[in-house]
Amino acid sequence: MRHRAPPGWAARHWPALIAWAGVAIYLFPIYWMIVSGFKTQAEIFADPPTLIPHDPTLEAFHYVLVRENILRYLRNSVMIALPVTVITVCLAAIGAYAMSRLRTRLVDAALIAVLLLQVFPEALLATPVFIIFKSIGLVNTIPAVVLATSTRSLAFALVILRPMFRQVPIELEEASRVDGCTTLQTFLQIVVPLMRVPLMVVAAITFAQAYGQFVYPLTLLSSHELQPGTVGIYGFIGAEVSDWHRVMAFASLFVLPILALFLLLQNKIVSGITAGALK
Amino acid sequence: MSERSPLLYVFLLVPVGYLVSLIGFPILYNLVMSLQEVNLGNIDTLWRPFLGLQNYRDALADPTFRKVFVNTLVFVSANVIGQVGIGCLVAVAFTRDFAGAHFLRGLLLAAWLLPALVVGTVWKWLFATQSGVINYFLASLGLIASPVHWLSDPSMAMTALNIAHIWFGMPFSMILIAAALTSIPDELYEAAALDGAGVLARFRFVTLPAISPALLAVACLVTISSLRAFDVIFAMTHGGPLDSTNVLPLFSYQASFQDFDFGHGAAIGMFAFVIVFAVALLYVRLAYREQEL
Numbered sequence: 001m002r003h004r005a006p007p008g009w010a011a012r013h014w015p016a017l018i019a020w021a022g023v024a025i026y027l028f029p030i031y032w033m034i035v036s037g038f039k040t041q042a043e044i045f046a047d048p049p050t051l052i053p054h055d056p057t058l059e060a061f062h063y064v065l066v067r068e069n070i071l072r073y074l075r076n077s078v079m080i081a082l083p084v085t086v087i088t089v090c091l092a093a094i095g096a097y098a099m100s101r102l103r104t105r106l107v108d109a110a111l112i113a114v115l116l117l118q119v120f121p122e123a124l125l126a127t128p129v130f131i132i133f134k135s136i137g138l139v140n141t142i143p144a145v146v147l148a149t150s151t152r153s154l155a156f157a158l159v160i161l162r163p164m165f166r167q168v169p170i171e172l173e174e175a176s177r178v179d180g181c182t183t184l185q186t187f188l189q190i191v192v193p194l195m196r197v198p199l200m201v202v203a204a205i206t207f208a209q210a211y212g213q214f215v216y217p218l219t220l221l222s223s224h225e226l227q228p229g230t231v232g233i234y235g236f237i238g239a240e241v242s243d244w245h246r247v248m249a250f251a252s253l254f255v256l257p258i259l260a261l262f263l264l265l266q267n268k269i270v271s272g273i274t275a276g277a278l279k
Numbered sequence: 280m281s282e283r284s285p286l287l288y289v290f291l292l293v294p295v296g297y298l299v300s301l302i303g304f305p306i307l308y309n310l311v312m313s314l315q316e317v318n319l320g321n322i323d324t325l326w327r328p329f330l331g332l333q334n335y336r337d338a339l340a341d342p343t344f345r346k347v348f349v350n351t352l353v354f355v356s357a358n359v360i361g362q363v364g365i366g367c368l369v370a371v372a373f374t375r376d377f378a379g380a381h382f383l384r385g386l387l388l389a390a391w392l393l394p395a396l397v398v399g400t401v402w403k404w405l406f407a408t409q410s411g412v413i414n415y416f417l418a419s420l421g422l423i424a425s426p427v428h429w430l431s432d433p434s435m436a437m438t439a440l441n442i443a444h445i446w447f448g449m450p451f452s453m454i455l456i457a458a459a460l461t462s463i464p465d466e467l468y469e470a471a472a473l474d475g476a477g478v479l480a481r482f483r484f485v486t487l488p489a490i491s492p493a494l495l496a497v498a499c500l501v502t503i504s505s506l507r508a509f510d511v512i513f514a515m516t517h518g519g520p521l522d523s524t525n526v527l528p529l530f531s532y533q534a535s536f537q538d539f540d541f542g543h544g545a546a547i548g549m550f551a552f553v554i555v556f557a558v559a560l561l562y563v564r565l566a567y568r569e570q571e572l
Contacts, residue, residue, distance in 0.1 A: 016377040023383045029446070030389065032412060033401045045410045048419070091294040098290035106288075110295045112563050117298045119559040120306065123509040123528035124548040127535040128305035128312060135323045151301045154294060183284040205392075212394025214510045219536060230396040234514060237400055244404050251397050262392050269392075270385040273451075274458035 030259075037061060037249030044245040060249035068236065068246070070229070070253055077211050077228035077254070080145050084210035087150045089203050092157035093195070097187060099158070100165035111158070118155030122148075122215040130219050140222050148216040153206040160205075160272050164198040165191070201272035204265050208258045229254040306552060309545045317541035327542075334546035343522055344530070344547065351506070351526040351551075353437060354444070358505040359498050361445035366452035367494065370460055371486065384457065387450040395447065399514025402443035406430055406515070433523035436516050440524045444511050448504060452497050459493030460486070492565065499562035506555050527551040 036044060038056040064070045095114075099107050129148050130139065138144040168191055176186045192199070214230040221227050227235075233254060236247050262269065313334050315327040338344050373384045390398070405413050406429035417423045429439040463486065471481045509528050512518060518525035518533065525533075528551055535544030 013377070015375050016379060019373070019377065019380065019383050022372075023386055026387060026446075027389060029398075029401050029405055030393070032405060033397075036404065047410065047415075049410060049412050049415050091297055094290035095294035098287045102287050102291060106291065108567075110291050112567075113295055114298055115563050115566070116556065116559050117302045119503045119507075119555050119562075120302060120552060121507040121509065121528040121555065123507075123532045124309075124551055125302065125305050126532060127541055127544045127548055128309040129301075130535070131312065131317065131322055131541060132305060132308060147301060151298055154298060158294065183286045187290075208392050208394075212396065212510075214394070214396040214513070215532075230394055230510070233400055234396060237403065237514065244407070244410075247400060248404065251400055255393055255397055258392060258394070259389065262389055266382075266385045266388070270381075270388060270454060273388075273454055 033248050033255075034252045036245055037252045039245045041243075041245060060245040061253065063246050064250045064253065068232070068250060070232070070250055072225070073227065073229040073232035074254065076142075076226055077230070079142055080149060080213065080217065080228055081207050081210040083146045084150045084153075084213075085203050085207045087146070088153050088157055088206045088210075089199055091154055092161050092202060093192065093199060094187075095154075095158050096161035096165045097191060099162045100168075101170075111162075114155045114158055118151070122152070122213075126215050126219045129216070133220060139220055140226065141220075142226060144220045145213070145216050145228075148220065149210050149213045152213065153202075153209050157202045157206060160202055160275065161195070161198055163275055164195060168194055197268060198272060201265065201268050204261050204269060205272075208261060211258060309548055309552070312542055313545035313549050315542050317545070319539050322541075330542065334542045335549075337543060338546050338550070343525075346522055347525045347527060347530045348550075350437065350522070350524065354441065354508070354524075354526055355502055355505045357437075357441040358444055358448060359501045361441065362449045362452040362501045363456075363494055363498050365445065366449050366456050366497070367490075369449070369453045370457040371482065373457060374460055384454070388454060390447060390449075391451045393447075395508075395510035396514050398443065398447045399511035402439070402446070402511070403430065403515045406439045406443075430516055431520055433519075433521045436520060436524045440512060440515055443515060444505065444508055447511060448501060452501055455497050455500070456490065456493065459490040463489045492568075496562060496565045499558055499565065502558045503555060503562065506551065506558070527554075 035051075035053055037060050038053045038058070039050070040055060040057055040059060043050060043053060043055060095110075099111060125148075133139050133144045133148075138147075172190055172194075173186050176190045177183075181189065211228075212230060213228070214234070217226075217228050217231050218234070221231070229250075233247065233250055236243075236250055311325070314330060314332070316330050317327055321327045369384075369387075373380055405411055408414065408426045408428050408431065411426075411429070413429070414423065414426045417427070427435060429435050467485050467489070468481060471485050476484065506526075506528065508526065509532070512524055512526065512529055516524040518529045522530075527547060531544045531547040531551065533544075534547055535541045538544075
């Protein structure tokens with residue numbers, strides 16, 4: 001429905017104002033996480049709580065950087081998330097390309113198999129995966145966590161990418177084949193460069209999900225040196241329940257890369273999800 | 280012209296094979312384990328004492344299992360109703376065009392992209408009895424006289440958990456519903472408006488019927504993602520107090536990794552596997568039908 005008449009400023013802008021206020025309230029937990037990290041121990045327990053820190057301090061951030069070794073946790077999270085992202089993007093790219101080009105019932109069967117396999121909860125798979133990895137001596141290694149985690153986003157990636165690959169005009173590929181390129185060369189030199197943006201969106205979402213993976217590292221890694229940020233935060237809430245300013249400082253630093261990635265790619269992530277969801 | 284290069288079949292089968300070996304095989308292995316006695320001493324061998332259905336019988340005889348089963352149903356239902364209901368309202372609200380509507384709607388997705396463990400941790404702090412900001416807001420609005428023990432009172436913990444998990448998942452449901460809304464032709468609304476239909480009537484007789492297949496598909500996705508919930512619960516309540524927020528995946532995990540009775544954990548897991556699988560079949564049927572239109 002379009003606007004009927006152009007009335008005053010307030011009447012024209014009230015939907016926008018309500019929406020801004022609503023979104024601000026909705027995202028308040030994220031704001032609260034960040035500001036809590038800037039508070040002192042005394043202010044975190046102040047009654048009433050201060051919505052803006054009176055006396056902002058970096059003490060809690062300093063504490064988690066120096067005493068809690070947060071950089072080691074962050075490095076481990078990245079060391080898990082990066083290979084997971086590479087594996088997922090490669091497998092999803094070839095899978096989605098095949099699905100968009102082959103015309104056989106096999107494509108439907110493959111898609112259904114993938115959709116059905118990805119629904120199983122990690123907390124349940126943790127039991128057999130732990131026992132299998134334990135019996136082949138893979139437990140307590142980063143590759144174990146990478147292998148287990150890389151199953152998490154693959155189906156989602158395939159579903160998002162398949163309709164995108166369909167949009168690549170087949171004429172381009174035929175032209176490339178006339179020039180004597182093999183299927184592999186055509187895929188790598190023609191199709192993949194055209195799919196840069198969707199592949200980047202899939203990479204961003206996969207990275208965020210792998211970076212936040214908790215169940216598999218919790219189960220498969222026993223040494224502190226290997227544990228990622230999620231396990232670090234979890235150990236931190238268990239150990240020092242009252243140090244909420246430090247827990248929140250840790251959580252804020254930990255999610256910083258994810259929030260940055262999100263703000264950079266927000267539009268593309270939203271349109272990627274909707275395109276994949278509809279078809 | 281369709282391309283029949285054998286390489287394309289390899290491309291198709293590699294990702295499927297990857298998932299089959301890292302998910303399909305563990306599920307089969309889990310089925311075998313659920314019929315065995317598996318403990319820390321016999322992990323390395325597949326020849327373990329065979330128990331038949333004893334692990335399943337033990338699970339069903341355990342009153343906690345029944346409680347956890349009911350909790351799972353309550354948690355999933357609350358999330359389906361909350362996420363689809365609120366997601367639908369928010370998606371419809373954002374169909375009004377105003378400056379920044381797309382940007383604002385997308386911004387909500389920030390909640391969904393956060394690590395689930397962080398979401399649970401932040402909500403644990405928001406729901407803290409002393410100095411928790413939720414109790415402060417409720418008290419200053421005059422809604423509560425004394426601080427609510429959100430996470431330590433067994434009658435409140437599930438409510439707190441549901442609020443946190445609906446907050447976490449709603450934006451994703453909302454984006455999917457918003458996508459379905461854009462496919463409704465404007466002419467339908469114009470015709471309804473000519474017939475004198477008000478806002479509510481238009482929603483009831485135009486919007487709802489048009490997006491109900493999409494809503495059903497989103498409901499399936501929310502069911503699947505709620506049955507997967509672990510991190511948020513683990514961070515907020517650990518399934519407590521008194522198992523009031525314990526759900527099947529967490530209960531299975533506890534049997535395996537706190538009691539080290541892996542066979543028992545595997546048996547509990549099979550119940551959840553069957554439920555998830557049934558919902559997934561329904562979802563695939565829905566998605567498949569949509570696609571053929």
